[in-house]
Amino acid sequence: MHLLLKKITEKITINPSLESKIQTHFTRIDTKKSEQLLSANQTAKYLYYIEKGALHNYYYHEGKQVSSWFYLEDQLITSWYSFYSQEPSFENIECLEDCTLYRISYSDYQLLIDEFPAFGNFARLLSEEMTAVLDYFSKSWSFLSAKEKYIMLDEYFPKIELRVKLGYIASFLGISQETLSRIRAGK
Amino acid sequence: MHLLLKKITEKITINPSLESKIQTHFTRIDTKKSEQLLSANQTAKYLYYIEKGALHNYYYHEGKQVSSWFYLEDQLITSWYSFYSQEPSFENIECLEDCTLYRISYSDYQLLIDEFPAFGNFARLLSEEMTAVLDYFSKSWSFLSAKEKYIMLDEYFPKIELRVKLGYIASFLGISQETLSRIRAGK
DNA sequence: AAGATCTTTTGATCTATATCAAAAAATTAT
DNA sequence: ATAATTTTTTGATATAGATCAAAAGATCTT
Numbered sequence A, B: 001m002h003l004l005l006k007k008i009t010e011k012i013t014i015n016p017s018l019e020s021k022i023q024t025h026f027t028r029i030d031t032k033k034s035e036q037l038l039s040a041n042q043t044a045k046y047l048y049y050i051e052k053g054a055l056h057n058y059y060y061h062e063g064k065q066v067s068s069w070f071y072l073e074d075q076l077i078t079s080w081y082s083f084y085s086q087e088p089s090f091e092n093i094e095c096l097e098d099c100t101l102y103r104i105s106y107s108d109y110q111l112l113i114d115e116f117p118a119f120g121n122f123a124r125l126l127s128e129e130m131t132a133v134l135d136y137f138s139k140s141w142s143f144l145s146a147k148e149k150y151i152m153l154d155e156y157f158p159k160i161e162l163r164v165k166l167g168y169i170a171s172f173l174g175i176s177q178e179t180l181s182r183i184r185a186g187k
Numbered sequence C: 001a002a003g004a005t006c007t008t009t010t011g012a013t014c015t016a017t018a019t020c021a022a023a024a025a026a027t028t029a030t
Numbered sequence D: 001a002t003a004a005t006t007t008t009t010t011g012a013t014a015t016a017g018a019t020c021a022a023a024a025g026a027t028c029t030t
Helices: A003-008 A015-027 A080-086 A108-113 A117-141 A146-156 A165-174 A177-184 B002-009 B016-025 B079-086 B108-114 B117-141 B148-155 B166-173 B177-184
Strands: A025-031 A036-038 A045-054 A055-061 A063-071 A092-095 A099-105 B025-029 B035-039 B046-052 B055-061 B064-071 B092-095 B099-105
Touching: A003 A015, A003 A045, A015 A108, A015 A117, A025 B166, A045 A108, A055 A165, A063 A165, A080 A117, A080 B117, A099 A108, A108 A117, A117 A146, A117 B079, A117 B117, A146 A165, A146 A177, A165 A177, B002 B016, B002 B035, B002 B046, B016 B108, B016 B117, B035 B046, B035 B177, B064 B166, B079 B117, B099 B108, B108 B117, B117 B148, B148 B166, B148 B177, B166 B177
Parallel strands: none
Antiparallel strands: A025 A099, A036 A092, A045 A099, A055 A063, A055 A092, B025 B099, B035 B092, B046 B099, B055 B064, B055 B092
């Protein structure tokens, strides 16, 4: 919980009353590798803070799993489209390792926003940051070759190759597993 | 100005005092086709509301212009990455037609957010909507063929083919102009 | 209206990466 | 440890879409 509070105070100042409400509304959950936190067609009910572990969201394309993003320690994860719009998600959220998470429900999130302008600012800054990341990412990656994408990977997800299997990374990069294998072999 | 106020009241309730501040801080500008509102390496100072006209943001890749998004009537446009982070932009903003715009500066935007919680909510909902659009878009487009992308275009930018030249659309879709020409000819 | 310039189309060829198939290596279970 | 399963690598072949070049069609300019 301490790390989550620290994460929030990077963006806003928290008074004691808000701090205690955050402690009430975020609840800790411990998960095992390959546990699924959200399935496609469900509406994302929770926003999660990752204290420990790694997760990804993925969807199916022609029967195959495609990783759409990886999330590591000290990050917030949900299906952004679904959480913000409260429409059914097109993607799944899955733990890639055993995780320690803190989650808040959509309704409690709205409650904190209504009650604490500072928390509203946190929520705004969080989605502004997400917009900026997605904006920058989608534009800077679209013209890269398979090899260039692989080289860029570490800037977004440090050491991810050591934590998740090749097929997930290849699907994230939008290339086949065989091509990624050949790139790694330097061919 | 009436249409801008209507746009904002889709998301929040405006009291008279906020209304008058919005009228003060958004200023009308009329631009000509091919006028440039932002250049790469500048930091985005303004957020624009489009009352009339069409714009795009674009960047250069290997010497060629690449459109990264199109914006039409009743939408808000800026370089999201740059406006939110106040870091230099990697893209340009250009008018594709003569436009009627209303713009607010970054500092006035922050001022309205600080002074009016309702406006803070507007700003939050706007970036949540941008996050949702970018999230959904980047995932749903990445595995489409050139032809499928062209078919999807109209859902995002109705009738855009009638308003901007082929090369811009091809660059947005990430395909060559020749390929798009062949797709249109049904080959 | 004629010429100049810009935009789109068509044809021929090339290439990065996909796909299919099978071997090798690594991991997990008994 | 050995077998079973999963993951990664390697080889051979196919293909969507790129690139290059030039013709055709539009749109501006004087």
